[in-house]
Amino acid sequence: MCLECGCGQGHDDTHAHSDDDDHDHPHRHVEVQQSILTANDRIAERNRGFFKAFGVFVLNIVSSPGSGKTTFLQKTIEKMKDKVRFGVIVGDLETDNDARRLRTTGAPVVQISTGTLCHLDAEMVARAVEEVNPKNLDILFIENVGNLVCPSGFDLGEDLRVALLSVTEGEDKPLKYPPLFRFVDTVVVTKVDLSMACEFDRKSALNNIHLVNPKAKIFEVSAKTGQGMDSWCNYTMNLWSQHSPKL
C-alpha cells in the first residue's frame, strides 16, 4: 500500500508520484455513471423485441439444481402440446441429459453448455434462439442453469421469470436466497407429493415466499402425480394469449 496516497501500489520506480516531492496527485478523475450490465441489458431488450415480433411468449425458469425443472417442463409441454407450439433452451454446465429428456416431448430443444459459467446471459440466448426457429413457436422456455444466486442479475429478454422451489429443499430457501425469489413473477412449489415424507411446512413456505416477494403468484404442483398442473398450465396459456392477442 502506498502510504502517500493510499492508492494500493508499492513505492517503486514505476509509481508515478513516488518521487514527486510536493506530491501533487497525478491521477485524473473520469466520471462514468453507467450500469455495469448495460451490454447484457441491451441484448436482453433486443431479444425481447425479437420474441415479441414473432409472437413468442418467453419464460425464464430458475431454481437450484435438482428442484425438478426438467420434469416440470416435460409434463407442462406434454399437457399443452396439442394447443401450443413449444421450444426450449436449456442451460447446463455440462452434459445434455436434460435436453435429451426434453426432446422426448417432440419440442425443439437447444442445449447451451455454459462450461464453467453458472448462469445464462442474454448473448447466449440470442445465439441459441436462431436454432429453435422462433417463427414456429408460441412459447419458449429457457431452463436456466441450476443455481439460486447467479441468474438473478441477468435479464435474458424473457416475459416471465419463474422460480421453482421443491419441497425437498425446505421451506426456508426463499429466506436464504432472497435476491432470486424477490425478482421473479411466479414461484412454483414442486414435488408436493413428497411433502409428507419431507415434513414440508407448507404454511411457513408460502409465508416465506410472501415475505420475500409479496407480489409473486404461487403454484403448488407435482409433475409426477399431475396435482396442480392444470392450474399452472391455464395460467401460462392465459398469459400467452394475452401476450399474442393476434392468435
Place this chain on the structure above:
Amino acid sequence: MLPHGRLVMHEVGIMQSALEIAEQQALAAGAKSIHEIRLRIGQMTGVVPEALEHAFAILKDGTMAEDACLVVDYVPAVCWCPDCQREFESSGLFCVCPDCMTPSGDVRRGRELEIISLEVDE
C-alpha cells in the same frame, strides 16, 4: 476464461463488464492506464464482495487496470412501505417495514450495479 473446473460465479461476469466499460472510458479520456475503479453495488444484487474482489484480481491482468485498485460503495436495500407511505432501510435482505411489519415488494434502492468513476493516469 478461468481454468476449467472452477465454477465461474456471476461476480466474474459483472467484473468483466465493468473492466470493459472502464477501458473504453479510459481510452476515450486519453488515459494510458487506470489507477482506480469505483463501483456502486446494491445489497439486493446478491454480489459477494470477496468474490468480486477475487474476480477483479484475476481479470485485471493484461488490461489498462492491471495496477488499479477497486473501490466499492455498497448500497443498502431501501424499500417502500405502502401502508406507512414511507421508505425504510431493510435489515438483511428482507423488506419488512420495521413499524407495521408489512412485507414490501417495492425495492427502491439496492439493485445498483454501476460503475461510478475512474482515476486514470495520463
